[in-house]
Amino acid sequence: MEEQTIRVQRCETKKEKPQDDQLSFGKIFTDHMFVMDYSEPLGWHNASIVPYQPLQIEPSAMVFHYAQSVFEGLKAYRTDNGSIELFRPEKNMERLNRSNDRLCIPPIDEEFALKAIKQLVSIDRDWVPHTEGTSLYIRPFIISTETYIGVSASTRYKFIVILSPVGAYYKEGINPVKIAVEDEYVRTVKGGTGEAKTGGNYAASLKAQELVAQTGYTQVLWLDGVEKKYIEEVGSMNVFFKINGEVITPKLNGSILSGITRSSVIELLQHWDIPVVEKRISIEELYEAYQRGELEEAFGSGTAAVISPIGELKWGDKQLIINDGKTGDISKKVYDTITGIQYGHMEDPFNWMQNIETESPVKH
Amino acid sequence: MEEQTIRVQRCETKKEKPQDDQLSFGKIFTDHMFVMDYSEPLGWHNASIVPYQPLQIEPSAMVFHYAQSVFEGLKAYRTDNGSIELFRPEKNMERLNRSNDRLCIPPIDEEFALKAIKQLVSIDRDWVPHTEGTSLYIRPFIISTETYIGVSASTRYKFIVILSPVGAYYKEGINPVKIAVEDEYVRTVKGGTGEAKTGGNYAASLKAQELVAQTGYTQVLWLDGVEKKYIEEVGSMNVFFKINGEVITPKLNGSILSGITRSSVIELLQHWDIPVVEKRISIEELYEAYQRGELEEAFGSGTAAVISPIGELKWGDKQLIINDGKTGDISKKVYDTITGIQYGHMEDPFNWMQNIETESPVKH
Known part of the structure; x- marks a missing residue:
């Protein structure tokens, strides 16, 4: 053409x-x-x-x-x-x-x-x-x-x-949010439209978001639609956890949106030689890491906020306070670097x- | 107000x-x-x-x-x-x-x-x-x-x-269609929007429909999004099977649309004392009934067609020819009665x- x-x-x-x-x-x-x-x-x-x-x-x-x-x-x-x-x-x-x-x-x-x-x-x-x-x-x-x-x-x-x-x-500077794990509503499922950026995915997410906001939390953490066990996304962001020095993000599985900020975070961490892995992670595993004192940081990634540190995670009656509710070092470094590149304060090696x-x- | x-x-x-x-x-x-x-x-x-x-x-x-x-x-x-x-x-x-x-x-x-x-x-x-x-x-x-x-x-x-x-x-008179079981794409899942008549559900269904049409089938039979095992709907219709004298339709489970024609069919069958049951039914069970020679009729129900008899069902490499590919007696009787009531040819007992x-x- x-x-x-x-x-x-x-x-x-x-x-x-x-x-x-x-x-x-x-x-x-x-x-x-x-x-x-x-x-x-x-x-x-x-x-x-x-x-x-x-x-x-x-x-x-x-x-x-x-x-x-x-x-x-x-x-x-x-x-x-x-x-x-x-x-x-x-x-x-x-x-x-x-x-x-x-x-x-x-x-x-x-x-x-x-x-x-x-x-x-x-x-x-x-x-x-x-x-x-x-x-x-x-x-x-x-x-x-x-x-x-x-x-x-x-x-x-x-x-x-x-x-x-x-x-x-x-x-007023990067600031952690409070997130609640969603256990009733489902965002999408493999074979559905979760990988695509379709209007319908967002319409489907409104109800859970409306209900969680009434309880004082900012966003929901979505679990997979099949077993309601594995972590998928947080609100309309991808999600990362630093556990015992390693950064983990859910592997793209057919129902998770392939975020551009997500892949930028992964590339930056690799560039810095910080261990980062894409894999399936269950909410139970995350909670166990928390109990062992190994859940060091958690953050969402997306175009709007770039990085959104998670200071608190509610899962049923369990309340996980992450990094004393403060922004973690990795979250801060990734945020400063991506925004630094975006506003031309820093070199753009990629x-x-x-x-x-x-x-x-x-x-x- | x-x-x-x-x-x-x-x-x-x-x-x-x-x-x-x-x-x-x-x-x-x-x-x-x-x-x-x-x-x-x-x-x-x-x-x-x-x-x-x-x-x-x-x-x-x-x-x-x-x-x-x-x-x-x-x-x-x-x-x-x-x-x-x-x-x-x-x-x-x-x-x-x-x-x-x-x-x-x-x-x-x-x-x-x-x-x-x-x-x-x-x-x-x-x-x-x-x-x-x-x-x-x-x-x-x-x-x-x-x-x-x-x-x-x-x-x-x-x-x-x-x-x-x-x-x-x-x-040219009520006519059976050929349906293929969908095993890749998913319409929706419990906790999603399947029970609601939202635009997004229909957008999500287009791809599977487009692919099945290329293979000479009219619509897809949707399986549940969790186990890809249980029958949910056919195209944008509810679905019924007559097995060994009993009419079975998938139970409303949170991901199936509560069709008005569906509930009218159930009410009519009950009125006629024809056994009808809403329950979970897997595609394997259906195939086993077929092999035993007990799958007597299958049909979709919806506002557009009222009743759409299913003459052939393709499941992977298996081909189920139902009632010799012809419209079954129950399908015909339900169709004639509902359309008869709609056009005023018959009494409207309900x-x-x-x-x-x-x-x-x-x-x-």
């Missing part, structure tokens, strides 16, 4: 931008968005950057009925030297296509999509906030738009990218960052 | 209606739709019947990202005496609220929603087709519309009802039908 050109229609009046210290997450959107359509036999076409605006969608559009939708989340950071950079965005595009495959959505051209994202961010570059810890959140997503309510894969889609300036996740003005896959 | 009034805005020009013999499923929609909004602190409000039209929805609306959406499906039938009737619609409203609860969507007033559906069907009554086997499909659904991409339950929703005239499912001109819950 010949590469498409991206039509650009700029907005006539720009919105007022919020102050950096008033930013939260995901409620304010920038001046422009990227939209591309899919239909047969054209394939993906009509790539456009247009003013941010409502969609006109028929009530019979499939996305409203059968949730055939996938998404990604990544961030643009303003670095110390003033450039705007993305963190491993090619990984998001790869995962988007894996999600597409699971939900019978036609694949996108990953390089072209990344080029579109860079151009969109470049046009709205004034929206990338300046304060340490802030960023411009990028939300690519695909929805099924065929006007048909039979249960089948859609023949029409929209690929859309919207941008939202977000505040610092930790306004070539993780991509300048938005540079063509992929050539990196700066 | 005081009962809302329904504002009615009729369309100025009516669409052309298709001929009954050209009707298929779910592609054509009528002149009007029902819409009601939810926001806090108002609750459900702004109930309106308006011309069928596209929705204006922000790209940041939650439904596009986290699939917080539920739906129902039921039909309006034109009966022999010219009245238009719904089949057990109060059951759909009950189930809608159970689905709402699972996905953290605020409950609807079931009686009011049913009243709205009746009024909408009444306004578009000329769209209810006349030919035997045709009907007007009713699709109530709820979508989350808050413009926020944080993972949490939405604070805004739309409840929408659209109508679509549908052709006869069996144009008071299943509700006239659209009659207030619920008072039945005709």
